Amino acid sequence: MKKILLLLAISSLSFTAVAKVPYTATAECRFDYDDFDFCSKHSIAKYKTALAKQSPNYDATKILLNVGSPRYMRYVVIDTQTGVVFPLRDAILGFKDARGSLNGEPALIQFSVDQPQLCIEGSVYAYRDAYDNVKVCYLMEKDSRLKYGQQMRRVDIPESLK
Template sequence: MLAAFACLGVACRNGAAGQGEPAQQPGQPGASAASPDGASATHRRPPGNAPYAGVIINYPHSGCSFAYSPVDFCDADHRAQIETAIRTQAPNFNRHYLLAVLQERKAYFQQSIVLIDSRDGTVFPLPIDAFSGRLAGTGGATSEGTVETAVDSDTFCVSGALLVYRAFEQGRFCFGFDGQRFTGHPTQYMN
């Protein structure tokens, strides 16, 4: 059974990469200082979480954004949110992934989702711009959307409105992850 939850946001490093390549590796300019185990001196990761290792987007993209998307998963804000998730969350999806909800446009209740492999620190963004609660007519969303996940489940579901390539779609959308690409509900960025 999937349990509803909300989690802390996350973020990425600056840099551009080709399809399927990490955006930035530890030790490159912009990488954060960490102790030998990858945790900062003041914050410790839950046992077993690997340090941040970079963003992989296995769909058409430009740098750390899906093609034509305004969301840059490697900017400083996203990177800070990802680092926070690695430090504070235990795996909550498919045994070893951290499903982290990131803040995007707070005034519009918009958030994004990334999966972080707790074994190696690789970050995989869900191919959407954002999700929110259901839209209320022309006024937009009045609440955040919900995410259902479980550590022993191989699917997670998002309820509310998905924003993908300047278009909204409302409902309950379920996704899986095969280790490289998302499965389940197709989005425009998956083409």
């Protein structure tokens, strides 16, 4: 009898490790003066697919996902425990030349399943807040005033690389 209970306990633990959480909500659909829609049908389909098929690749229990394009990256952090999606306000671009045009060198994106920080080297853009050829890092920060209790924010001022 003890063996059966032990097997049931182990199987229920392994089931919860494999069980996928469905998409719940997106914390922010649009940012001021930004026409990218994080709540579009296309974006939500990407979130659902990631939750169903991907393992966490960022900060132990989260999925970092680019829902933009390879040249104009729009990152979101998907919490695999709640199904809530947290968009990054900044658009990530590659490096720029002296005239402000993209020079073809892609942005460097550094993150890990073992670390809570996302660091970018390249250019970042948000309305009235654009920086070319910088290093900047982001982190999920708790904020009880927000509907979902946290958001993805810059943890430092972008540092020039040149």
